[in-house]
Amino acid sequence: MKVQTALADFDEDINIDGSQKYINIKFWLNDGTAKHIPRGIKCGVNNNNMGETDTKGIQPVDKFGNAVGHPIPFKWYKVFEYQSKTVEL
Numbered sequence: 817m818k819v820q821t822a823l824a825d826f827d828e829d830i831n832i833d834g835s836q837k838y839i840n841i842k843f844w845l846n847d848g849t850a851k852h853i854p855r856g857i858k859c860g861v862n863n864n865n866m867g868e869t870d871t872k873g874i875q876p877v878d879k880f881g882n883a884v885g886h887p888i889p890f891k892w893y894k895v896f897e898y899q900s901k902t903v904e905l
Contacts, residue, residue: 817898817901817902817903817904818903818904818905819892819893819895819903819904819905822892822895822898822899822901822903823872823892825898825899826839826841826858826872826892826898827858829858836857836881837857837858838855838856838857838877838881839853839855839856839857839858839874839898839899840853840854840855840856840897840898840899840900841853841856841874841890841895841897841898841899842895842896842897842898843890843891843894843895843896843897844894844896845890845894850896851888851890853874853876853888855876855877855878855879856874856875856876856877856888857874857875857877857881858872858873858874858875859873859874859875859887860873860887861873861887861889862889870891870892870893871889871890871891871892872889872890872891872892873887873888873889873890874887874888874890875887875888876888893905
């Protein structure tokens, strides 16, 4: 899957039937470690640099859709797996 396809799907908040879209994603953090969010929802990011359009946010949730932990910002070009599919630039 191309990163542009994954990004377009990520930007959709809800499924066709109107239900909340849950996301399974893996990406690299700035320190070089891999982060896996098995179930999360798209969220906003507190971004001080408004020119940075490559930063997205994901909120981990439990099986009931309740927030777990805090929102996690990530760079879309550091995603290597989205919805259990390998992502390439």
